[in-house]
Amino acid sequence: xxxxxxxxxxxxxxxxxxxxRDRCLGGAATYFSLAASFFTDVRVIAVVGEDFGPEQExxxxxxxxxxxxxxxxxxxxxxxxxxxxxxxxxxxxHNTELNVFASFNPKVPEAYRDSEFLFLANIDPVLxxxxxxxxxDVRLVAGDTMxxxxxxxxxxLLEMLKGLDVLLINDTEARMLAxxxxxxxxxxxxxxxxxxxxxxxxxxxxxxxxxxxxxFPNNSEKPNHAFRAPALPLEEVVDPTGAGDSFAGGFxxxxxxxxxxxxxxxxxxxxxxxxxxSYACERFGTERLQQLTRKEIDERFIVFRELTHLD
Amino acid sequence: xxxxxxxxxxxxxxxxxxxxRDRCLGGAATYFSLAASFFTDVRVIAVVGEDFGPEQExxxxxxxxxxxxxxxxxxxxxxxxxxxxxxxxxxxxHNTELNVFASFNPKVPEAYRDSEFLFLANIDPVLxxxxxxxxxDVRLVAGDTMxxxxxxxxxxLLEMLKGLDVLLINDTEARMLAxxxxxxxxxxxxxxxxxxxxxxxxxxxxxxxxxxxxxFPNNSEKPNHAFRAPALPLEEVVDPTGAGDSFAGGFxxxxxxxxxxxxxxxxxxxxxxxxxxSYACERFGTERLQQLTRKEIDERFIVFRELTHLD
Numbered sequence: 001x002x003x004x005x006x007x008x009x010x011x012x013x014x015x016x017x018x019x020x021r022d023r024c025l026g027g028a029a030t031y032f033s034l035a036a037s038f039f040t041d042v043r044v045i046a047v048v049g050e051d052f053g054p055e056q057e058x059x060x061x062x063x064x065x066x067x068x069x070x071x072x073x074x075x076x077x078x079x080x081x082x083x084x085x086x087x088x089x090x091x092x093x094h095n096t097e098l099n100v101f102a103s104f105n106p107k108v109p110e111a112y113r114d115s116e117f118l119f120l121a122n123i124d125p126v127l128x129x130x131x132x133x134x135x136x137d138v139r140l141v142a143g144d145t146m147x148x149x150x151x152x153x154x155x156x157l158l159e160m161l162k163g164l165d166v167l168l169i170n171d172t173e174a175r176m177l178a179x180x181x182x183x184x185x186x187x188x189x190x191x192x193x194x195x196x197x198x199x200x201x202x203x204x205x206x207x208x209x210x211x212x213x214x215x216f217p218n219n220s221e222k223p224n225h226a227f228r229a230p231a232l233p234l235e236e237v238v239d240p241t242g243a244g245d246s247f248a249g250g251f252x253x254x255x256x257x258x259x260x261x262x263x264x265x266x267x268x269x270x271x272x273x274x275x276x277x278s279y280a281c282e283r284f285g286t287e288r289l290q291q292l293t294r295k296e297i298d299e300r301f302i303v304f305r306e307l308t309h310l311d
Numbered sequence: 312x313x314x315x316x317x318x319x320x321x322x323x324x325x326x327x328x329x330x331x332r333d334r335c336l337g338g339a340a341t342y343f344s345l346a347a348s349f350f351t352d353v354r355v356i357a358v359v360g361e362d363f364g365p366e367q368e369x370x371x372x373x374x375x376x377x378x379x380x381x382x383x384x385x386x387x388x389x390x391x392x393x394x395x396x397x398x399x400x401x402x403x404x405h406n407t408e409l410n411v412f413a414s415f416n417p418k419v420p421e422a423y424r425d426s427e428f429l430f431l432a433n434i435d436p437v438l439x440x441x442x443x444x445x446x447x448d449v450r451l452v453a454g455d456t457m458x459x460x461x462x463x464x465x466x467x468l469l470e471m472l473k474g475l476d477v478l479l480i481n482d483t484e485a486r487m488l489a490x491x492x493x494x495x496x497x498x499x500x501x502x503x504x505x506x507x508x509x510x511x512x513x514x515x516x517x518x519x520x521x522x523x524x525x526x527f528p529n530n531s532e533k534p535n536h537a538f539r540a541p542a543l544p545l546e547e548v549v550d551p552t553g554a555g556d557s558f559a560g561g562f563x564x565x566x567x568x569x570x571x572x573x574x575x576x577x578x579x580x581x582x583x584x585x586x587x588x589s590y591a592c593e594r595f596g597t598e599r600l601q602q603l604t605r606k607e608i609d610e611r612f613i614v615f616r617e618l619t620h621l622d
Contacts, residue, residue, distance in 0.1 A: 088492070181328075181399070183515070184546045204494070205516035208544055228541040228618050233519055235495045267621055307539050308619040310578055 001139070001256045002041040004112045005032050006131045007121025007245075008101065009046040009056075009070060010078035014284060015085060018238040024285035025056050027078060028121035028144065031242035034289040035249025035276040036119075037063040038297055040256040043112045045069035045131065047104045049077040059290060069109045073100040088237050089203045108134040117256040121245065122146050125153060125160035132163040140261065142166035142252055144244070150177050161194040168199040168248050183208070184226075199251065199270070201244050201277075206231040209270055216263060227263075229270035230308050232278045232300070239284045243277040246289065250276030250297075275300045312450070312567045315423045316343050317356040317442045318432025318556075319412065320363070320381060321389035323596060326396060329549040335596035336367050338389060339432035339455065342553035345600040346560025346587040347430075348374040349608055351567040354423045356380035356442065358415045360388040370601060380420045384411040399548050400514045419445040428567040432556065433457050436464060436471035443474040451572065453477035453563055455555070461488050472505040479510040479559050494519070495537075510562065510581070512555050512588075517542040520581055527574055538574075540581035541619050543589045543611070550595045554588040557600060561587030561608075586611045 007029030013022045033042045043066035048056075052072070060067045081095040106127055118135050120128035120143035128143055135141075143164050149157045150173060157177075161167065167190060175181050178189030183200065187210035190198050196214035201207045209227040251273030258265045275297055282288045318340030324333045344353045354377035359367075363383070371378045392406040417438055429446050431439035431454035439454055446452075454475045460468045461484060468488075472478065478501060486492050489500030494511065498521035501509050507525035512518045520538040562584030569576045586608055593599045 182545075182547065184544045187544075202516055205513055206539075206541075210544075226544050226618065228517075228544075230517075230539040230541070230619065233495045233498075233521075233537050233539075234493075236493065264622065271621065305621055307537065308541065309621075310582065310616055311575065 001116040002043060002114070003036055003117040003119055003252060003256050004043045004045065004069070004108065004115040004135065005029050005036070005119040005121055006045040006106050006128070007032060007119075007123055008078050009044070009048050009052070010080055011051070012079075012241060012285060013081040014239055014241050015083035016088065016237075016239050017085060018236070019284070021239075021284045023079075025059055026080065026241060026285055028123075028242075028245045030059075030286060031245035031280060031289070032119060032121055032249040032252075033060065033065045034063055034286055035246040035280070036253030036256070037065050038276075038292065038294055039250070039253030039272070042066065042253070043069060043115060045106050045108060045112070047071045047073050047100045047106075049073060049075045049100045052077050059286065062290065066112070069112055071104075071107075073103075075100045082241070084240060088240055091241070106131050116140070117252065119143065119248065119252050120160070120164070121248070125149055125157040129156070129160045129163060132160070140165050140255065142168060142248070144168050144248060145173065147173055147176060158193060164195045166197045166199060167195040168201065168244075168251070170201045170203070170244065174198070174200045184210075197266070199273075201247060202231070203240075203243075204231050204233070206274060207247065207270060209266060211263070211266075215266075216261070227267050227270060229267070229274050230304060231274050232304060232307065234278060234281060237281045240281050241285065243280045246280035247273040247277035250274070271301055271304050272297070274304055312427040313352040313354060313425070314347055314428040314430055314563060314567050315354045315356065315380070315419065315426040315446065316340050316347070316430040316432055317417050317439070318343060318430075318434055319389050320355070320357040320359050321391055322362070323390075323552060324392040325550055325552050325595060326394035327399070327548075327550050328396060329547070330595070332550075332595045334390075336370055337391065337552060337596055339434075339553075339556045341370075341597060342556035342591060342600065343430060343432055343560040343563075344371065344376045345374055345597055346557040346591070347564030347567070348376050349587075349603065349605050350561070350564030350583070353377065353564070354380060354420075354426060356417050356419060356423070358382045358384050358411045358417075360384060360386045360411045363388050370597065373601065377423070380423055382415075382418075384414075386411045393552070395551060399551055402552070417442050427451070428563060430454065430559065430563050431471070431475070432559070433460075436460055436468040440467070440471045440474060443471070451476050451566065453479060453559070455479050455559060456484065458484055458487060469504060475506045477508045477510060478506040479512065479555075479562070481512045481514070481555065485509070485511045495521075508577070510584075512558060513542070514551075514554075515542050515544070517585060518558065518581060520577060522574070522577075526577075527572070538578050538581060540578075540585050541615060542585050543615060543618065545589060545592060548592045551592050552596065554591045557591035558584040558588035561585070582612055582615050583608070585615055
């Protein structure tokens with residue numbers, strides 16, 4: 001089933017211990033789309049500037065991603081500059097230019113309206129909500145956010161959360177959003193804000209899914225209170241940019257490819273998320289996701305399963 | 312098979328967000344012994360002062376731990392004072408008094424010499440090595456260390472590591488010891504220092520075992536390069552003191568209770584380590600381990616397995 005995703009399509013300048021790239025294609029919606037495209041049809045809603053050309057468009061087209069919802073505006077595309085020189089787990093932002101994103105008013109194209117899955121990547125929660133309202137009948141809505149929105153735009157964020165089924169955020173964001181340092185208690189707090197399921201991403205340590213009684217209302221299988229998926233210890237992390245968005249793409253893409261949404265489907269989706277996140281780190285920007293094959297994904301899924309498998 | 316453990320038996324004053332305890336029984340050898348005692352016979356080597364009385368002795372006796380190797384010396388027992396007010400994952404040390412430990416010269420009692428398993432808990436690597444030399448014929452030797460020894464006593468530590476089969480340390484220590492920020496590369500560096508297997512503890516995120524070609528020389532089963540065991544997301548962490556030592560006790564105790572040491576045994580041992588570490592955090596000091604039952608351990612083992620299990 002098709003996924004519609006709204007989020008940033010951007011240019012990134014990145015410095016890591018492995019080197020530097022200037023103005024490479026990035027943005028949450030880009031990473032998410034590429035990762036999810038290995039599992040199902042993906043349709044993007046974003047805005048880009050005049051600097052977005054056929055070369056960038058081709059990256060989406062090569063993965064058969066629908067780009068009719070990528071609006072062209074006068075000016076420059078969203079730009080982010082950051083480095084991971086001291087700590088590969090946390091980006092240091094040097095510069096953020098919203099550019100065409102500053103006046104973005106996302107419109108869901110008619111051709112996207114039958115999407116059964118909707119992903120609201122990390123952008124202004126007001127925009128996330130506008131997209132959500134244009135697609136009231138989707139089967140599953142997931143979304144992401146970040147510390148900036150939690151800290152300075154909490155009322156708008158709380159409104160947006162009411163329309164989400166699944167929220168994917170990292171440890172720090174979960175604790176900040178619920179104002180509670182204990183992860184289990186923080187998760188319970190977040191689940192009371194709207195989402196029936198919370199996925200907390202732990203970077204190099206994997207991710208934890210926290211389910212509620214609303215996660216599987218039509219399923220007789222009793223969900224676990226929590227489920228943990230590992231991350232693969234990587235020999236070399238070239239660039240962690242987009243790893244979280246790639247996790248989300250693998251996770252949500254796998255869910256959208258399944259007929260039924262059961263606890264077992266969610267557990268496997270967590271592992272596919274980990275697989276896509278780990279591949280994303282192996283090269284700069286989207287380079288690795290562009291070259292990836294489904295065979296490699298399935299091979300690494302087995303490695304992930306072996307990584308924690310007993311007996 | 313019996314385990315001999317050498318390490319600290321101490322008094323701890325601990326402050327956490329859940330409260331405060333003054334001068335409760337602690338020390339790496341204490342936590343390790345209590346945790347391991349649920350799986351096999353345990354014999355302790357340590358030194359205590361005149362403040363160690365029948366009440367403390369009874370804690371070991373209740374778990375049938377052999378205390379003939381606990382030497383009594385004039386003066387006070389090792390004392391540590393710390394808090395976890397800002398961060399439950401890292402203790403802030405306020406005071407350390409070596410006391411009787413300053414002149415400790417561990418001697419292995421005759422009755423301990425047939426132990427097939429030896430654990431060198433975190434003390435001066437010179438002392439760890441002296442105990443190791445008195446027990447040349449053990450089947451498996453594991454040990455722990457900490458940042459202080461890595462930073463200021465590296466030559467003695469490197470000598471000690473040559474006599475270890477399994478080293479258990481945390482993330483920061485592994486990266487510091489190998490002077491490499493990438494965990495996989497750091498693990499390879501540590502494995503070149505002596506141990507054939509490295510267990511890296513990630514606190515609330517679990518632990519990773521890194522195996523080498525020397526881990527299972529007589530076993531046809533090909534070991535995984537790495538194995539990850541989860542930690543249980545805990546609703547309330549009352550006191551993380553001793554969680555790492557309890558992990559080691561569960562891990563090594565389970566190994567000592569098995570006839571064969573195979574990759575599968577090591578994987579299960581990692582899970583039992585996680586179980587014991589999680590219980591240790593539920594009350595102050597050793598309170599929870601003292602009240603624990605084997606039934607509770609096996610129940611939580613199942614919870615841990617479900618936590619990451621696919622299909």
